[in-house]
Amino acid sequence: MIARWIDWCARNRFLVFTGTFLLVLAGIWSLRHVPLDALPDISDVQVIVHTTWEGQPPNIIEDQVTYPIVTTLLAAPYVKAVRA
DSSP states (O other): HHHHHHHHHHHHHHHHHHHHHHHHHHHHHHHHHHHHOOOOOOOOOOOOOOOOTTTOOOOIIIIIIIIIHHHHHHHHHTTTOOOO
């Protein structure tokens, strides 16, 4: 199978060089037009939870909403830090 590919490429050198040239041009074009992020974000993933509970004081929201979320997140695997 590989021998047939090599024979075909040897017989059709013009097509091989033209295809290679077109692929190089397509690569150069894509390098110039595809946006690249030079500085990737390597910080830890953060989740921020905003809770609104109309008419309730902050200490009730802390006890009823924030504390159960924090205790559940502490049990999650690979969690480095939890702040409330």
